[in-house]
Amino acid sequence: MSALSIQGLTKRFDKVTALADVSFEVKPGEFICVVGPTNAGKSTLLKTVAGLVRPDEGRILANGRDLVNTAPKDRGVSLLFQNIALFPTMTGYENIAFPLTAPGDGGPTIDQRVREVAALLKVGHVLNRYPRTFSGGEQQRVAIGRAIIKPTDLLLLDEPLSNLDARIRIALRIEFKKLHRERRQTILYVTHDQTEAMSLSDRIVVLNEGRIQQIGTPQEIYDRPANLFVARFIGTPPMNILDAEVTSEGGGAVVTGTGFRLALGDLGPGVTALPRQIGLGLRAEDIRVAVAESRDTPFPAEIVWAEHLGPKTILDLRLGAKVLKAVIADGHPVKGEGRAWLGFTPKPHHLLNRETGLFLR
Numbered sequence: 001m002s003a004l005s006i007q008g009l010t011k012r013f014d015k016v017t018a019l020a021d022v023s024f025e026v027k028p029g030e031f032i033c034v035v036g037p038t039n040a041g042k043s044t045l046l047k048t049v050a051g052l053v054r055p056d057e058g059r060i061l062a063n064g065r066d067l068v069n070t071a072p073k074d075r076g077v078s079l080l081f082q083n084i085a086l087f088p089t090m091t092g093y094e095n096i097a098f099p100l101t102a103p104g105d106g107g108p109t110i111d112q113r114v115r116e117v118a119a120l121l122k123v124g125h126v127l128n129r130y131p132r133t134f135s136g137g138e139q140q141r142v143a144i145g146r147a148i149i150k151p152t153d154l155l156l157l158d159e160p161l162s163n164l165d166a167r168i169r170i171a172l173r174i175e176f177k178k179l180h181r182e183r184r185q186t187i188l189y190v191t192h193d194q195t196e197a198m199s200l201s202d203r204i205v206v207l208n209e210g211r212i213q214q215i216g217t218p219q220e221i222y223d224r225p226a227n228l229f230v231a232r233f234i235g236t237p238p239m240n241i242l243d244a245e246v247t248s249e250g251g252g253a254v255v256t257g258t259g260f261r262l263a264l265g266d267l268g269p270g271v272t273a274l275p276r277q278i279g280l281g282l283r284a285e286d287i288r289v290a291v292a293e294s295r296d297t298p299f300p301a302e303i304v305w306a307e308h309l310g311p312k313t314i315l316d317l318r319l320g321a322k323v324l325k326a327v328i329a330d331g332h333p334v335k336g337e338g339r340a341w342l343g344f345t346p347k348p349h350h351l352l353n354r355e356t357g358l359f360l361r
């Protein structure tokens with residue numbers, strides 16, 4: 001049975017449809033990230049599960065039990081919002097222990113559990129202090145501690161790391177992963193940061209304008225984006241899409257566009273469903289870059305920008321009217337300006353039906 005079953009969830013606010021017929025299943029112990037741009041409906045989804053928003057249509061079941069008609073406090077979920085609200089008159093210790101102080105939660109284990117959680121989140125040193133003396137990272141860690149101390153069936157996290165600087169964010173990402181490994185708690189985690197989603201989740205739900213665009217493992221979504229939106233949203237830099245024409249030659253497909261021509265071999269029967277004008281999707285790492293023309297790098301391009309990022313450099317390369325993004329490693333003979341020669345090895349092939357916005361599988 002699914003730990004969480006979301007069925008046909010729809011929520012409208014006046015003219016805005018925040019969620020449009022959203023359905024997915026979460027397995028017990030799964031770590032699911034819901035990712036999407038601003039206004040995608042991510043928070044609304046989490047709030048409907050937590051009971052803060054009532055859906056107009058659809059059902060939410062947790063282990064087969066209806067949640068929509070269950071009071072929020074009886075849903076067996078804990079929720080952590082982006083905006084931290086620690087109790088200012090309570091110490092770090094008291095803030096973390098707060099959810100355990102309800103009747104029935106008492107006993108000598110409270111102290112032990114607070115200290116375990118504090119150790120896990122590395123906030124042992126602030127337990128006797130008040131929130132006004134905490135750094136932003138410490139505040140967020142304590143807030144996370146408070147959200148996780150009472151093991152619930154389902155943990156809902158809404159952009160829990162978004163207000164933190166990059167270093168703390170990465171450190172806490174690892175803590176979340178460890179926590180999940182230890183507890184195997186079912187987690188629904190909302191973020192607009194696709195890198196965070198890629199690194200944390202067992203599966204990703206990509207949401208845009210209230211609609212699910214794709215559900216899959218990070219690898220599936222990266223390798224086989226369902227549509228143009230997902231292809232552009234997942235991956236840094238985003239996938240390059242080149243206008244091209246596909247023709248059939250000698251039993252194989254050939255893709256031609258301004259400045260390039262590529263034999264893709266036999267693409268199977270699906271290729272006949274493609275219109276002639278397509279988009280060829282290329283990940284930055286699918287593009288070979290060289291200083292000279294060769295059989296492997298036959299297409300001349302102009303380097304228009306180089307972003308040096310330490311171990312790698314992201315190049316903007318003009319090919320015809322289009323600027324592509326490619327990645328080269330530190331020490332690569334191409335230096336950040338002038339001319340370069342390109343070769344494409346798209347694996348897998350990303351052929352976009354430009355009329356429907358869907359990729360050929």
Ligand SMILES: Nc1ncnc2c1ncn2[C@@H]1O[C@H](COP(=O)(O)OP(=O)(O)OP(=O)(O)O)[C@@H](O)[C@H]1O
Nearest residue numbers: 013016018036037038039040041042043044045192
């Ligand atoms: N209480 C509300 N009243 C009116 N409109 C709302 C309400 N809550 C959300 N919306 C609208 O619903 C849409 C989805 O909002 P939601 O907060 O779920 O998006 P989100 O993906 O979480 O965005 P962000 O990443 O910016 O937080 C938005 O257009 C938003 O303005």
